Each structure stands twice: as C-alpha cells, then as structure tokens.
Amino acid sequence: MTPIKPFLCVALLALAGGAHAHDGMSGMAMGHEAPLGFDAAMDAQGHLWVVDTVGEHVRARRSDDMGRSFATSTIVNPVGEPLYAEGENRPKIALGPNGELYVSWSQPRKLPWTGFVRFSRSLDGGAHFDEPKTVHRDTAEITHRFDSLAVDGKGDVVIAWIDKRDLEAAKAKGKPYLGAATYYTWSTDRGAAFAPERKIVDQSCECCRIALARAPDGRIDAFFRAIYGDNIRDHAYAALPVGDGTPNVQRATFTQWHIEGCPHHGPSLAIDGSGVRHAVWFSAAGGNASIWYGQLQPGREPAHLAKVAGAGASHADLVADGKRVWVAYHQVSAKGLDLMLRESNDGGDTFGEPRAIAHTSDASGWPKLVLWQHRAFVAWNPNGQFRLVPTEAL
Amino acid sequence: MQRFAIVCACALSLAAAMPAFAGAPQALGTDDVAALLAVPAKGARLVAIWSLDCAYCEQNLSSLRAYQRNHADVDLVFVATDPLSQSTALEARLKAAKLDDVPSRAYAESTPDRLNFLIDPAWGGETPRTLVIKADGTRRAYSGALDVSHVEKLLR
Numbered sequence: 001m002t003p004i005k006p007f008l009c010v011a012l013l014a015l016a017g018g019a020h021a022h023d024g025m026s027g028m029a030m031g032h033e034a035p036l037g038f039d040a041a042m043d044a045q046g047h048l049w050v051v052d053t054v055g056e057h058v059r060a061r062r063s064d065d066m067g068r069s070f071a072t073s074t075i076v077n078p079v080g081e082p083l084y085a086e087g088e089n090r091p092k093i094a095l096g097p098n099g100e101l102y103v104s105w106s107q108p109r110k111l112p113w114t115g116f117v118r119f120s121r122s123l124d125g126g127a128h129f130d131e132p133k134t135v136h137r138d139t140a141e142i143t144h145r146f147d148s149l150a151v152d153g154k155g156d157v158v159i160a161w162i163d164k165r166d167l168e169a170a171k172a173k174g175k176p177y178l179g180a181a182t183y184y185t186w187s188t189d190r191g192a193a194f195a196p197e198r199k200i201v202d203q204s205c206e207c208c209r210i211a212l213a214r215a216p217d218g219r220i221d222a223f224f225r226a227i228y229g230d231n232i233r234d235h236a237y238a239a240l241p242v243g244d245g246t247p248n249v250q251r252a253t254f255t256q257w258h259i260e261g262c263p264h265h266g267p268s269l270a271i272d273g274s275g276v277r278h279a280v281w282f283s284a285a286g287g288n289a290s291i292w293y294g295q296l297q298p299g300r301e302p303a304h305l306a307k308v309a310g311a312g313a314s315h316a317d318l319v320a321d322g323k324r325v326w327v328a329y330h331q332v333s334a335k336g337l338d339l340m341l342r343e344s345n346d347g348g349d350t351f352g353e354p355r356a357i358a359h360t361s362d363a364s365g366w367p368k369l370v371l372w373q374h375r376a377f378v379a380w381n382p383n384g385q386f387r388l389v390p391t392e393a394l
Numbered sequence: 395m396q397r398f399a400i401v402c403a404c405a406l407s408l409a410a411a412m413p414a415f416a417g418a419p420q421a422l423g424t425d426d427v428a429a430l431l432a433v434p435a436k437g438a439r440l441v442a443i444w445s446l447d448c449a450y451c452e453q454n455l456s457s458l459r460a461y462q463r464n465h466a467d468v469d470l471v472f473v474a475t476d477p478l479s480q481s482t483a484l485e486a487r488l489k490a491a492k493l494d495d496v497p498s499r500a501y502a503e504s505t506p507d508r509l510n511f512l513i514d515p516a517w518g519g520e521t522p523r524t525l526v527i528k529a530d531g532t533r534r535a536y537s538g539a540l541d542v543s544h545v546e547k548l549l550r
Contacts, residue, residue: 089447112487113449207447231538260538262448263520282518284537289518311516314507332511363503 035083036365037090038386040379042372043099049126050379050386051093051103052365056080058091058105060126066372067379067388076120076129082108084115084145088209088266090365092149094157100190101126102157104135106145113206115145117161121191135159135185135194142168143180146266148210153218156242157191160184160210160222166202179227180206186242200238201249203227209266215239216275223252223269223279223296231260235267235281237298250298255283265314269296272320278348280308280316280327291316291329295348304348309340315366319376323347326376326391328357328367336361339380341391358382358389418481419500422473427512430471430499433531437467438549441525443513445475446483450539452491454522459493461545468549474500475510475521524548 038052048063050070058076063069084106085091091105101122106115116139120132136144143164150158163183170177182200187193205225215221219239226236228251237252257263267281277296284290291309294302308316308327316329325344330337331354339358342351360382368379370388378389422430430441442458444451455472462470472493474484478500488494501509510519514535517523526534526548536548 112446206449258538259520261450261454261520261522262445263518264445264447265518265520284518284520287516287535289516311518312511314519330507332507334512337507363507 034384035085035090036363036381036384037085037087038365038368038379038381039090039092040368040370040388041093041095042370043095046372048370048379048388049093049095049101051076051091052381053083053085053091056083058083058103058120060093060101060103060122060129062126063388066377067386072126074122074126074129076103076122077118077132081118081132084108087366088207088264089146092147094149094151096151096157096190097155099123099125100155101129102149102151102191103129104147104149104159106147106161109141111141113143113145113164114141115143117144117147117159119159119191119194123190130191136161136163136183136197138163138165138197140165140168143206144183146207146209148212148222150212150214150220152214152220152242154188154242155190157187157194158184158212158220158240158242159186159194160200160212160224160240162204162206162210163197163199164206166199178203178231180204182210182222182224182226184222184240184247186240188242198246200240200247201226201236204236205233205263207262207264211267211269211279212240213269213271213277215271216273221269221271221277222247223267223277225263225266225281226251231258233257233259233263234283235279237277237296252279252296252298252302253281253283253292253294254301255285255292257283257285259284268317270318270320270325272325272347273322276320276347278318278320278325280318280329282314282316289313293318293327293348293351306351308342308351309354313340317367317369317378319369319371320348321371321374321376324374324376325351326369327351328369328378328391330364330367331356337364337382339364339367339378339389341378343391355393357391358387417485419472419474419478419484419498421478421502422499422509423502424509424512426499427509430473431513431525431527433527434469434529436529437465437469438529439469439471439527441471441473441513441527443473443475443521443523443525445521446480446487447476448521451522452487452493454524454539455488455493455496456491457540457542457545458524459496460542461549470496472496472498473513474498475506475519477501477503
C-alpha cells in the first residue's frame with residue numbers, strides 16, 4: 001500500500017486545486033461574462049448602429065426603434081480573431097455619406113502590449129462585411145493599438161492609432177523615448193485601400209483613446225494625450241491632412257499632470273458649426289481626479305475652462321449642436337454607477353448642474369452620445385443590456 | 395481507514411504549507427475590499443495596483459518587492475484591475491518578471507470603475523497606483539511608477 005500514498009496525496013491535492021479553481025470561477029460570475037466595449041452611431045435615416053464583440057467576433061447591429069430592439073445583427077469577422085474589447089480599446093463604427101459602414105478594432109498579438117489595427121466595411125447596408133484587413137504597412141509585433149475611426153467631409157476614411165515603432169527604434173539605439181508615437185492613415189476609395197501610414201507626433205501617451213472629430217471645413221482633427229517634458233501628460237491637437245501635408249501638432253491642455261504611468265483615460269472632442277472646439281478630458285494633477293471641459297485654442301490655454309466633475313467621475317463624452325452642448329460621464333459611488341449629464345444652452349459658456357439620467361449596480365461600457373433631430377441620447381450597455389438613454393430632464 | 399487518514403493529513407498539511415496566494419491570482423470582489431485595506435498590526439501594507447495594459451506597472455511592482463525584501467514589517471499585495479478571466483496572462487506576466495512570490499489579486503468584474511472607487515475614492519483609475527496603509531491608520535496614495543528611493547519617501 002505504501003507506494004499508493006504519494007499518488008493519493010497528488011490526487012487529493014489535485015482535488016484541492018480543482019476546488020480552488022472553482023472559487024475563481026465563482027468570483028468571475030460576480031461580474032458579467034462578456035466584454036462591454038461598444039460604439040454607436042446614428043445614420044441619416046434614424047437607424048442606430050451599434051458595434052460590440054461576441055467572443056472573437058465583432059458584431060454590427062441596427063436598431064430601427066432607438067435601441068429598444070435590433071432589426072439586424074451581422075458578424076463583421078466570420079473568422080474569429082483575438083480582440084481588444086474593453087475600456088479605451090473597443091471596436092468603433094463610422095458611417096459614410098452613401099450608406100457605407102466602416103468598422104475598426106485592435107487585435108492583440110501574442111506579446112504584451114502588441115496589436116494590429118484592423119478594418120472592415122459594408123457597402124450593402126450591413127448585410128455583409130468585407131474580409132478584415134490590417135490598415136498599417138508596419139508588421140512588427142509591437143503596439144499598433146487604440147484605433148480611432150472617422151469619416152471626413154468628402155467621405156474619406158481616417159484611422160489614427162498609438163504606435164511603438166519609434167520607441168523600438170530608439171531603444172535599439174539606446175536613446176531615451178517616452179511613451180509611444182501616434183500615427184494615422186486614410187482611404188479615399190471607401191475603405192478599399194489605405195495610404196501608407198504617417199506619423200502625427202512622437203512621444204505621446206500609450207494607453208488613452210484618441211478623439212477624432214470633423215471640423216466645419218470637412219477635415220478630421222485629432223485631440224489626444226501627449227507627453228510634455230518629464231511625463232507631463234496633457235493633450236495635443238492636430239488636423240490630419242488626407243493626402244499631401246503634415247499634421248501641425250500643438251499643445252492644447254495645460255493641466256500639468258505628471259504621471260509616469262497609464263491614465264487609461266482619453267479625451268472627447270466635438271467641433272460645432274462655427275468651428276468652436278468643445279472638448280472634455282481627464283486629469284489628476286495635484287492628486288485631484290477631475291473631468292475638465294474647455295474650448296480648445298491649440299497653442300494656448302482653452303477658453304471657458306470648467307470642471308465638469310471630480311472624484312469618481314470618468315470617461316466623459318460630448319456632442320454639440322448649435323449652441324447646445326451635452327457632456328455625459330460615469331459617476332461611480334459605493335451604490336454603483338450613475339450615468340450623468342451636464343448640458344449647456346449657450347455654446348459651452350456655462351453648464352447646468354449635473355443630473356443622473358440612469359443608474360446601474362452593474363458595470364457598463366463607456367457612455368457614447370449620439371444626436372438625432374437636434375436631440376441628444378446616450379448609448380449605454382449596463383451589464384451588456386444596450387440602451388439609448390434620453391437626455392431631457394423629466 | 396487509518397492509512398487514508400494519514401494520507402488526508404499528508405495532503406492537508408502540504409496544502410497548508412503552500413502559500414494561499416501561490417499560482418493564479420485570487421478574485422477581488424466588492425466584499426473583499428475592507429479586508430484588503432485593513433490597517434496592519436505593525437509596519438505598513440502596500441497595495442500595488444497594476445494592469446496588463448500598463449507598461450509602467452512591472453517596474454513599480456519590482457520596486458515595491460525590492461523594498462519589501464529589506465523591510466520585514468511591510469506587507470505587500472498586488473492587485474490587477476484586469477478581470478479574473480485574464481488569470482493565466484496575469485500569472486504568466488508576474489512569473490516572467492519574477493514577481494510571482496507575492497500575494498496577488500485580480501478584479502472579479504471586468505469593468506473596474508466601482509472597485510476602483512471602493513479601493514480609493516480619490517483615484518481616477520490610472521496605473522500604477524500604490525496605496526500605503528500604515529499601522530497607525532494613516533494612508534497615502536501615489537499614481538505612477540516608483541523607484542526604491544521614492545518608495546522610501548512614500549513610507550516615511
């Protein structure tokens with residue numbers, strides 16, 4: 001019998017290990033099972049388009065009743081692949097002027113912090129999507145992640161992302177390099193092909209989403225977290241030329257937040273018809289975690305700087321329509337998550353008091369504001385249940 | 395039966411000898427936060443918050459571990475804001491960095507805002523984040539990568 005003892009020991013330990021793993025599974029079940037990252041956009045006919053992920057698949061759905069139900073659901077990538085699907089790194093959707101649906105996402109590679117920016121399009125109203133492609137020429141197994149997607153006034157597609165090729169080159173030469181670079185590319189043929197990528201700027205932040213918005217002249221402008229001096233993580237602003245030209249990058253926020261780390265907190269940008277650049281961003285300068293609103297004046301301090309929210313507030317989005325500006329954000333407390341709204345009726349000069357427009361005791365993907373017939377709605381998916389929350393006060 | 399009891403005792407004693415934190419990170423849910431932040435009986439507890447997507451975090455964890463090696467009254471725990479479903483990746487990352495000998499937790503929820511708030515209401519979710527809880531009940535927090543000299547300053 002003696003020889004059996006070690007075997008039994010191992011078997012019992014294996015059982016103990018199994019119980020341990022089961023505890024872990026119970027822990028997981030406390031949260032939701034699927035990632036919550038999503039994006040939403042409203043087309044000219046009032047159809048709401050939502051992209052999110054199901055396992056290794058990006059899903060595009062259309063709602064004809066303001067998000068109450070989905071009339072269509074199409075898998076963008078029938079051949080599954082790893083996906084970044086949470087937080088700042090989630091799938092995106094943008095709509096072309098002739099019914100085109102453009103979708104982008106970041107695909108994790110094997111090594112930590114690596115990824116490729118992927119793109120697919122549908123030219124038949126979402127019935128089918130083209131085989132996904134990688135939009136950058138560089139195929140090094142490094143970061144090309146945190147993609148952002150927009151369509152300019154001519155219908156050209158612009159994609160910007162965070163890219164570590166220059167960091168790797170500097171490391172190889174033993175030269176210092178903070179953060180990562182920001183790159184972009186464009187397509188002038190409805191997403192059939194993309195131009196060779198172009199650098200926007202070196203030494204920008206490596207873990208925050210890039211805000212893209214269309215200016216009145218039709219161009220796409222970018223607003224993103226950059227690095228100034230010794231890890232001061234403020235924001236830069238640049239118009240992204242399609243074709244010839246180079247981005248003129250200027251500092252646009254001056255909070256002086258120093259952090260040798262990852263804020264995981266990108267800004268949002270909306271440019272109104274008169275060219276006012278409304279923006280919201282996060283800073284924890286001086287240890288005070290805050291969301292700020294301002295009207296960007298690249299090269300100098302933003303105008304109408306205002307603190308939107310303090311501790312526990314995160315992931316603000318905004319839209320503008322004429323003189324109206326809406327800011328939506330998460331406000332967390334011990335009771336759960338409130339979806340908050342602040343509204344301006346004077347072009348962002350002043351904002352009304354914060355209002356909670358929805359609540360969940362679960363988690364949700366980041367709020368996304370959409371406009372329909374001069375009304376603002378917040379796309380939200382607490383516990384994976386998609387909703388379009390009206391912003392009007394009751 | 396007697397033999398079986400001996401075998402059981404052998405298995406249990408072996409299991410007890412294994413550190414409870416070895417291997418995969420343990421789930422950290424909202425009900426676990428109070429224990430995580432409990433004031434230590436002596437010295438200080440360092441709660442080192444990190445994430446897979448944070449390129450500065452391993453450097454911070456290494457500095458804190460190095461400090462702890464020379465300070466027996468310092469308790470250290472790693473908390474990943476990634477969901478427990480990333481357990482394999484978290485464990486592999488810590489092992490590769492030779493940091494797998496420290497108690498390790500991972501968020502039980504995949505969108506971490508609420509847990510972030512319960513752990514530290516003044517924190518915006520940036521990483522790395524280091525909390526220092528001293529035996530006298532005082533607390534300090536710091537965002538960003540620390541080197542050992544910075545850790546010493548933070549613990550003064």
